[in-house]
Structures are given as C-alpha cells and as structure tokens.
Amino acid sequence: MWLVFLTRSSPIPLTSGPKFIRLHFYPTLYLSFNDPSKKAFFSVQACPFTLLRNFNASLHAVPNVPLIKEFCTNVEGQRLNLTFTPSPDITDSYAFINAIEVVSMPTNLYYTPDGDEGVPFIAQGIMYTLGNNAALEMMYRVDVGGREIPPNGDTGMFWGWSSDDRYLTIAKPSVVPVNISINPNFSSIPSYSAPKEVYITARTMGMNKTQNKNYQLTWEFPVDSGFNYFVRLHFCEFQPEITKEGDRVFEISLTNLTAETEADITRWSGGNGIPFYQDYAVAIETKGNQKKQHLSIALHTSPERRTLYSDAILNGLEIFKLSNNFDLTGPSFDLIGPNVHHVKQPVMQLGKKRTAIVALVAPIFGFITFSLLLFVIFQRCSNKFANNSTPVPPSDICSRFSLREIKTATNNFDVNFIIERGGFGEVYKRFANAGSTPVAIKRLNPGTKI
Incomplete structure (x- = not known):
C-alpha cells in the first residue's frame, strides 16, 4: 500500500x-x-x-x-x-x-522475547537482553560468499544484502561453495530470517589443513566507537560431506575476543540443510579520539581432535548498532x-x-x-552573516591535511567517491569540514612526475 x-x-x-x-x-x-x-x-x-x-x-x-x-x-x-x-x-x-x-x-525477530535470557555479551560474562527501550541502526547486512541481493530479492522484509568482498581482510585463499539444489529446511528459524540465497552460498577456509591451522578467516567492518553492537551470524551446512556432529567444528572471535570455541552448525541446527543463526552482543569501547574502529569477525578451525574437517563456514551476517540512552x-x-x-x-x-x-x-x-x-x-529562518571584506591571510585559507585524514575522508580511497579519472590519477570528492567547502583529492598514479 x-x-x-x-x-x-x-x-x-x-x-x-x-x-x-x-x-x-x-x-x-x-x-x-x-x-x-x-x-x-x-x-x-x-x-x-x-x-x-x-x-x-x-x-x-x-x-x-x-x-x-x-x-x-x-x-x-x-x-x-x-x-x-x-x-x-x-x-x-x-x-x-x-x-x-x-x-x-515480528515481535521476536531481534528483540529479546519475554522470559528469554538474552544473547552472550562477549567478554562481559553476562547475557545481553535487547528490550523495548532500545533502538537499532542497521550497519551491515552481508551475503557471505554470495552476490549482492537487492531488496526485492529478500524474503518478507525487503532488505538489501551486500556481498562480503569489500570487508574480507584475511582469506588465504578461502573457498566459496554453492549448492543450488538444496531446499533449505526452516525448522529451526523462521523463513523470513534471511532469503534462501543466503543459505545456499557460503565462504569456508578450504581443504588445506596445514594452511588452515595458521590463519583466521577474517572480515572487518568500520563502526562508531563507544557503542554496543548486536551481531547475528547466519549458518547452513549444505555441503554433502558434512552429515553429522563433529564433522566441521570451529572457533569464532568477535573483535579479537572469543565467542565460541566449538561451533558445530550441525549440532546447533539439527542437521544438514537446516538454516540457523547465532546472536551476540559486543562492545566497541571508546579508544582515544578515534571516531571509528573495526568490528572484526574471525573464524578458525578447532584442534584436529575435535573435528573431522579442519575448516570453518559462514553464510551471512548482520550488524546493528544499539542505542545508548535513547541515542x-x-x-x-x-x-x-x-x-x-x-x-x-x-x-x-x-x-x-x-x-x-x-x-x-x-x-x-x-x-x-x-x-x-x-x-x-x-x-531554518535566521539572519545571514554580512559579507566580510577583511583580507584573509593565506595561512588561514590554505589548509593542510595529514595522510590519515585524507584516507579517512575517502574511506581509504573508496572507488565510490571517484568523480574523475585522468592521465595522472583519480580524483575523489569529499568535504573539508561540516557543511563547508567540497574538496577534490587527487591521488597520483605510481611513477607520475610533478
């Protein structure tokens, strides 16, 4: 309507x-x-x-x-x-x-149901309850290992899902399995939790046991400092070799803090082809004057004695910022x-x-x-400042920016901010300060002589 x-x-x-x-x-x-x-x-x-x-x-x-x-x-x-x-x-x-x-x-899609103990609050030793006095802002909704899903491809809620490529920071090499023949059995979670496409694609560490022992499959997401975050991880074991508990057991870390030591999706969901999600709360504490920090999600295989395949899997994820005192x-x-x-x-x-x-x-x-x-x-009706004809010294109008400030302004030279490409390099449009002058930032190509 x-x-x-x-x-x-x-x-x-x-x-x-x-x-x-x-x-x-x-x-x-x-x-x-x-x-x-x-x-x-x-x-x-x-x-x-x-x-x-x-x-x-x-x-x-x-x-x-x-x-x-x-x-x-x-x-x-x-x-x-x-x-x-x-x-x-x-x-x-x-x-x-x-x-x-x-x-x-739905009443219990994200908010804690009455009588429920809540979700694990990582490293706090308590459970976090998301009550009616909290608001959430969607920060990320990602189809891990899959493509971008537009809102009209979502199930029920018409949410958009992005691919995980831009957030994947450690993957050597990682594998992207797909099983289009599977028909997910939504017996553990509601079917509107995520579209089917999220649960028929995934990213895993791969089959090289030796290599898998020495790295963590890692994604990083810039978030605001000083807030708690609600993290939902979506799983579905759809690979035919994973049939029983103990086949694939792995560790999960959030912001370098242990969330799970023995994540076993088959045990959690009840079997192969059954979607499931696991929720957590994590705090991103204020750190100096950093406005933003990275919320990392890392997967690592459990010791061989606990798992048949030294591997880990993730199908999708959602990250929400939680309000601080209604803010x-x-x-x-x-x-x-x-x-x-x-x-x-x-x-x-x-x-x-x-x-x-x-x-x-x-x-x-x-x-x-x-x-x-x-x-x-x-x-907003207010008087405009009168024109000021007083000369301004060059030192006041020629601003200097550090490399860190430039990288922050361009989101580490994000291609989305490019407004022009020339023979000497790419031009990014950003803003020098609040509501003030837009600036063009040109990044010279390697070898350019000026």
Missing part, C-alpha cells in the same frame, strides 16, 4: 510493537534551496530515540544514487512521531526527506558512513513544506508496508 502525503502531519493508525523504519535521501539541488552539501544538516528523532544528529546526506551518498538509512524501534501506544530538526550550528540549515517506510516486524548518533559530521545501503531507483520530488514533525499512525496486520513518498523541507 502506497500513500503520498503533502500535509504537515499525516495520521496513520499503528499497533504497538517493533517497527522497521527506512529513510530515503536523495541529496541534490531542490527549488531555491541552498546546496544540500553545505546547508542540509539536521537531526531525526523517532519518539524518544535520536536516530541522526547533525546528519548530512551529501557526506555519505554516492553521487546520483539514493541513500537509505535503516532503523528498528518499538512503538508504544498508537503513534510514531518522526521529528526532523535543522542544525542550530549551521546558518540557514534545513532538513529534507524523500521517502519514509514503516514496516511492522544512536555517533560523532557529529562524520566524513564517511558504512551504515548505508544504496539502491538505484527513481525518487519522487514533491513540494516544499515548513513543518518539523511527521506523525505516523496505522493498524498493521502481519507485514504491511507504508511508504510515505515525500519531499519535506524544513527551512
């Missing part, structure tokens, strides 16, 4: 319970509004939760591609208020949104943002509005998606 709203407040009845919120942004020039890369800094709240603060879509988006941010939250009562607030720190700032989706989720926001004005999902689809441009709250209310039976295709702009 698709609804279009151009009014200040749009009431749609909602039932209480967990909701999935997807926000669509398409940063471009709209009507007479200022360049969004300089002025569109704003915050977004969902009832008591702050989802975004001092957010600028242009700093995170790939040019000409819609940007999507995804969250989970519980709704109590009959109303969900989404509030968009322009940043008070930017003159003439404004907020915008192109589309909003709200989906009713999901990381450091303000981050230059990079891994927690986004890009889709190539048209975005509807709608009329200009000057409201600060979008209210969503609706009875939802099963899975009903309400998409609000909007373009709501919130203009």
